[in-house]
Amino acid sequence: MKKFKILAINPGSTSTKISVFENDDEIFTETIRHSSDDIQQFKRIINQFEFRKKIIEKVLDENNLLNEGLHAVVGRGGLLRPLSGGTYLIEDAILRDLRVGVSGEHASNLGGIIAYEIGKDFHIPSYIVDPVVVDELEPVARISGIPEIERKSIFHALNQKAVARSYAKEIGKPYESLNLIVVHMGGGITIGSHKNGRVIDVTNALDGEGPLSSERSGALPVGDIIKMCFEKKYNEDFLKKRMVGKGGAVAYLRTNSIIEVLNLIEKGDKKAKLIFDAMIYQISKEIGAFSTVLKGNVDTIILTGGMAYSEKIIDLIKERVDFIAPIKVYPGEHEMSALAQGALRILKKEEIPLIYNPD
Ligand SMILES: Nc1ncnc2c1ncn2[C@@H]1O[C@H](COP(=O)(O)OP(=O)(O)OP(=O)(O)O)[C@@H](O)[C@H]1O
Numbered sequence: 001m002k003k004f005k006i007l008a009i010n011p012g013s014t015s016t017k018i019s020v021f022e023n024d025d026e027i028f029t030e031t032i033r034h035s036s037d038d039i040q041q042f043k044r045i046i047n048q049f050e051f052r053k054k055i056i057e058k059v060l061d062e063n064n065l066l067n068e069g070l071h072a073v074v075g076r077g078g079l080l081r082p083l084s085g086g087t088y089l090i091e092d093a094i095l096r097d098l099r100v101g102v103s104g105e106h107a108s109n110l111g112g113i114i115a116y117e118i119g120k121d122f123h124i125p126s127y128i129v130d131p132v133v134v135d136e137l138e139p140v141a142r143i144s145g146i147p148e149i150e151r152k153s154i155f156h157a158l159n160q161k162a163v164a165r166s167y168a169k170e171i172g173k174p175y176e177s178l179n180l181i182v183v184h185m186g187g188g189i190t191i192g193s194h195k196n197g198r199v200i201d202v203t204n205a206l207d208g209e210g211p212l213s214s215e216r217s218g219a220l221p222v223g224d225i226i227k228m229c230f231e232k233k234y235n236e237d238f239l240k241k242r243m244v245g246k247g248g249a250v251a252y253l254r255t256n257s258i259i260e261v262l263n264l265i266e267k268g269d270k271k272a273k274l275i276f277d278a279m280i281y282q283i284s285k286e287i288g289a290f291s292t293v294l295k296g297n298v299d300t301i302i303l304t305g306g307m308a309y310s311e312k313i314i315d316l317i318k319e320r321v322d323f324i325a326p327i328k329v330y331p332g333e334h335e336m337s338a339l340a341q342g343a344l345r346i347l348k349k350e351e352i353p354l355i356y357n358p359d
């Protein structure tokens with residue numbers, strides 16, 4: 001059987017993950033963590049392009065991974081216009097929308113752009129898979145409360161779908177037959193109700209929904225936000241950053257690392273404990289809300305993302321929500337293999353790549 005070598009690139013809000021796969025086998029992987037100081041020196045996500053690309057190239061170079069004939073590059077992307085899930089060939093329309101941030105700023109916008117540039121250097125195709133704008137919301141979930149604003153589907157689609165599918169495979173049932181609540185706990189936290197293989201509602205952390213996290217404010221009292229908008233000491237940039245990038249743990253505790261927050265608590269820091277407890281409380285409260293989206297018919301609650309490595313976090317969430325459904329934990333994410341699998345299906349000609357055509 002022909003062996004395909006695939007480079008997968010995943011820029012997250014607090015990290016850059018790089019893997020190389022040979023067909024299904026992961027032959028290399030590395031996670032580079034970025035402090036909030038590293039990230040906050042850039043005004044816009046697109047300004048991190050050189051910084052992240054250089055890091056990726058250095059890691060590939062140090063590990064002799066560029067000499068050995070890659071067949072494709074695949075990146076996690078990005079805040080495009082709403083679309084269906086699948087593998088997309090990176091072309092002009094994707095690059096244009098990622099560069100201008102057509103639906104906003106997100107670290108994963110860099111995934112498609114860096115994948116394309118590396119692909120170009122090596123004359124190989126580049127793809128994105130299940131970007132953060134995969135949209136399967138039911139009409140009722142789109143209603144916000146005022147006609148001027150429609151709720152959007154923006155979430156960790158790649159990982160939520162990948163862990164949900166892995167779980168379904170593990171228990172020998174089709175993903176399309178299950179009702180799941182998936183909680184991705186990374187730099188951002190998103191919670192989705194997966195009904196028979198479709199994510200019919202989800203918290204959109206980029207627009208101030210859901211729980212507070214490492215770097216996101218989560219839901220805020222709108223009246224107070226309106227007041228802040230009209231106070232001279234705040235500008236648009238500051239307020240946006242308070243919601244995404246400099247909200248949550250960073251705003252209260254000046255760290256985007258939940259590991260560090262746990263260390264502070266160990267040392268007796270009462271403020272760290274209060275903010276951490278609030279995060280657990282808010283995550284659990286949203287799980288409760290999302291169980292009603294599935295009318296209480298929840299097969300399993302899946303906890304995933306970097307924070308799911310912590311037994312303490314899992315136990316505290318379990319204590320509040322295990323009356324709803326059994327809990328399954330997938331620490332970290334399955335994003336790298338999901339990216340590689342998406343590209344592999346194209347290279348093996350099992351699928352043809354989708355073309356992004358928003359106009
Ligand atoms: N063992 C652990 N215990 C507690 N928290 C952890 C642990 N490992 C990682 N984390 C926390 O998980 C968060 C990062 O998770 P992850 O790597 O999934 O995020 P990311 O990929 O940077 O961003 P995102 O998933 O939102 O795109 C950080 O706050 C980190 O401190």
Ligand SMILES: CCCC(=O)O
Pocket residue numbers: 013106132154155156157187188189190204205206216
């Ligand atoms: C993936 C979109 C949500 C977030 O990054 O917080």
